[in-house]
Amino acid sequence: MRYFRITAFAWLLAAGSGASNAAVENVVEIVRDYRSANEIRIVNDFRELLALPNIADDLDDMARNAEWISAYLARRGFTSKTVNASGAPYIIAERTSPGAEKTILIYAHFDGQPVAVDDWASAPFEPVLRDNMVEAGGAIVPWPQAGQTFDPEWRIFSRSAGDDKAPIIALMAAFDALDDAGISPSVNVKLILDGEEEAGSPSLEQILSQYSGMLDADLMLFCDGPMHQSRRRQLVFGVRGSMTVELTTYGATRPLHSGHYGNWAPNPTDDLIRLLYTLKDEEGGIIVPHYHDEVRPPTDAEIAAIDAMPRVDDILRKELSLGRTEGVEARLELLMLEPAIVIKGLQGGGVGSQASNVIRPSATASLNVRLVPDQTPEIVLAHLENHFRSLGFHLVTEDPTPETLASHERVLKVDNRGGYPGFRTALDGEAAQHTANLLDQIDGKKTLLTPTMGGSLPIYLFEQVLDMPIIMLPIANHDNNQHGANENMRLQNLWDAIEIYAVLVAEYGRE
Numbered sequence: 001m002r003y004f005r006i007t008a009f010a011w012l013l014a015a016g017s018g019a020s021n022a023a024v025e026n027v028v029e030i031v032r033d034y035r036s037a038n039e040i041r042i043v044n045d046f047r048e049l050l051a052l053p054n055i056a057d058d059l060d061d062m063a064r065n066a067e068w069i070s071a072y073l074a075r076r077g078f079t080s081k082t083v084n085a086s087g088a089p090y091i092i093a094e095r096t097s098p099g100a101e102k103t104i105l106i107y108a109h110f111d112g113q114p115v116a117v118d119d120w121a122s123a124p125f126e127p128v129l130r131d132n133m134v135e136a137g138g139a140i141v142p143w144p145q146a147g148q149t150f151d152p153e154w155r156i157f158s159r160s161a162g163d164d165k166a167p168i169i170a171l172m173a174a175f176d177a178l179d180d181a182g183i184s185p186s187v188n189v190k191l192i193l194d195g196e197e198e199a200g201s202p203s204l205e206q207i208l209s210q211y212s213g214m215l216d217a218d219l220m221l222f223c224d225g226p227m228h229q230s231r232r233r234q235l236v237f238g239v240r241g242s243m244t245v246e247l248t249t250y251g252a253t254r255p256l257h258s259g260h261y262g263n264w265a266p267n268p269t270d271d272l273i274r275l276l277y278t279l280k281d282e283e284g285g286i287i288v289p290h291y292h293d294e295v296r297p298p299t300d301a302e303i304a305a306i307d308a309m310p311r312v313d314d315i316l317r318k319e320l321s322l323g324r325t326e327g328v329e330a331r332l333e334l335l336m337l338e339p340a341i342v343i344k345g346l347q348g349g350g351v352g353s354q355a356s357n358v359i360r361p362s363a364t365a366s367l368n369v370r371l372v373p374d375q376t377p378e379i380v381l382a383h384l385e386n387h388f389r390s391l392g393f394h395l396v397t398e399d400p401t402p403e404t405l406a407s408h409e410r411v412l413k414v415d416n417r418g419g420y421p422g423f424r425t426a427l428d429g430e431a432a433q434h435t436a437n438l439l440d441q442i443d444g445k446k447t448l449l450t451p452t453m454g455g456s457l458p459i460y461l462f463e464q465v466l467d468m469p470i471i472m473l474p475i476a477n478h479d480n481n482q483h484g485a486n487e488n489m490r491l492q493n494l495w496d497a498i499e500i501y502a503v504l505v506a507e508y509g510r511e
Contacts, residue, residue, distance in 0.1 A: 023510070024441035024503055027183065031502040034177035035495055039150055043143075045072070046169045046494070049110075050127045050158035054165075056111040056199040062088040065110050066195060069168060076175045078191070083211060085203035088195035092214050095175075096188045102509040103188040105217035105468070108167040108224060109197035112160035112487075119485035127158035133479060134486040152492035155477075161489040162480025167223035168193065170475065170497035177502055186509030190217055197224075198483075200418065201458045208465045217468050219431050219508070225453050225474040226482060227493070229312040229332075233439055233500070236472035237427040238452030239459055240336070241371030243419020244344075245384065247272065248364045250411045253402055258357040268363040269348035271410060275391060276365060279341050284326030286341055288387045291380070296373040298337050301428050302451035306333045309448050319479075336454045339380075340370040369419065370456065377419040388412055423459040423470070424452055431469035438507055442499060475500070 035042065052068060053061045066089040070080045073093050080093035088111060115124040122128045122140070131154055132138030144150055155161075171189075178185060192215060194201055208215070228234045249268040256265050281287050298306075313331055316322070327335045348363030350356060371380060385395055393412035396404065400411050426432070427449045439447040459470055475497035476482070477490040 021441050024438065024507055027178075027503050027506045028442055028499050030181045030183070031174065031177040031499050032495075034180055035173065035498055038173075038176070040144055040146065040148075042169065042173050042494075042498075043150065043156070043491075045172075046156065046161075046166070046489075047127045047143075047158075049165050049169065050156070050161055051125055053125045054110060054112045054160055055114050056088045056196040059088060062111060062195045065089075066091055069110060069193065072168070072172060073191070076172050076179075078189075080191075081214075083207060085206040085210075087199065087203045090195055090203070090207050091191065091193040092211055093191040093193070094188065094214070095185075097185040099184075100186060100188045100509050102186070102219075103190060103217040104504065104508060105190045105192065105215055105220040105466075106167070106171065107192050107194065107220065107222045107462075109164045109194035109201075110160070110168065111195050111198050112163065112165075113198050113483045115159050116485065121486055122157055124159040124485075124487075127156055127161070130155055130157055130488070133488070150491050152495060153490065155488040155490050157486055157488045159487055162226070162476040162487050163482040164197070164224045164476075166475060166489050166494055166497065167501075170494055171223075171501045173498045174502035174505060177498070178506055183506055185505045186507055187218075187505060189505060190215060197457070200420075201461075204458055205461050208461055212465050215466060217466075219435070220462060220466065220468050220470045221504075222457060222459060222470065222472040223475065224457055225455055225472060226476045226478040226480060227474045228309070228448050228450065229316055229478045230310045230448075231477070232310065232448050233442070233445070233496070234448040234450055234474060235427075235432065235436055235439070236450045236453045236474060237432065238373070238424030239422055239457045239472070240340070240452065240454060241375065241377070241420050241422035241460070242456035243369045243371065243377045243380065244417035245367045245369055245381070246364055246413075246415040246417065247275065247367065247388075248362050248399075248413040248415070249275065250362050250400060250405055250413075251359060252361055253405065254361060256359040258359050261359060265359055267359050269346075269360070272346070272348060272363040272365055275388070275393075275412070276343060278387070278391065283328050284340075286339060288383055289390075290386075291339065291383050293383075294375050294379055295339060296424070298334075298451060299426075301426070302337070305427055305449045305451060306331070308446075309333060309450065333450065336452050337372060339372050339375060340368075340454075342368040342370070344368050370422075370454070371419070372422045372452070373424045374421075376421050377416075381414075381416055385414060388414065420456070420458055421460050422452075422456070423463060425463075425470060427451060429469055432471055435471060435504070435508070438503055439500060442503055473500070 066082045078093045078095045082089045121134045129141045130138035249271040251268040344366040349360050393410045394408035436447045477493045481487045
């Protein structure tokens, strides 16, 4: 105990009236020593949380997750409230610090994507430790026991290991380390933990409207998403919006023998493929008329920030065995500032053992549409529908009647499944620069400032309701298989996250 008292005193001398290199370095040293001595407990906590199934539409499972997390927070001095609107639970929590004049609000989510169990190398809710990616032949490693250590390159495999339960564990470990050393946080910390993010956070708008008074802060950190592929520490200042649109083309009202009727009866699969081909050019660029009219161009500061980032395109091409990439050689980070249309899937008949010599009555494609500021789902849908009409399609929103099919040459059902706009804020604001400067002091390496990530988060709702800077702080490894089988978290990413959170909690308020 004497060691921690002396260290805490040294930390106070180094801190002075503002964050200094010495203060940050001392926090990092204290936290690193604490983590090294408590790795097994920290990882066992993570295992226990990951073992709780967490698909958002199973409200009983999500309630169990919320109960576990609330108790976990309470042991670190947080008061919390579990709130529901019409779906899965949200947790709103707070820990105040005497004398702290600033507050940080942290967002993470604790639900996960649905799982296809047969695609996993191990059960998705029975966490395992491996020495590498499954795709690289990673072997299962026994969980270390007392006196043993973890290789930081090992990975924990489980649904939500990378997306997005790790911030909860890492933040609480940071508080444990600071408390153990007698370091008083420089900020009050509030949390909003989302139990339905992977379902689109349908209740979030109502939750924010009802509880916005509990979320006042000076800075909001969105702790979700993967880090840069270079593994460099990163702050992100935007996300693309997202919407799902399903398109269905139609032929005859019953299945037809492909020999008797092929090349006479229109094949809805052919019509659908021809339609999809009109959306993008061979480089993946969207060619729908007027689609880019509302797109916000990048600023000089954003272009400069991208230029300062390590280029990872060649590394990723090799890692992913890609013979080519789209975008006319534009680097990945620049393409994330552009809108995208991704064909998620097609259904127009069977293949392999399921194939049959039949022309099906309909064919459907599911599109994931990624939006950028200042596009909105309503505007983008209007551009798409105008384009479909120009191709000669009669548009419907419900399955057409036989009379509708008979009276139009081409019928297209446009099923808008909903979505939300993107978000992008200035990366040269005061809060951004202060945060980046603090993180730079962890190891003397510059934190990457990234204008936007490619994925989507409902940040626009927070922007509408809360008056504070919003910055994303991702901690997961870029190859965490987010949303897919064999999702994982690299242990070094978890260790780094504990240090990052500890530095921000200990030093952000000491300007």
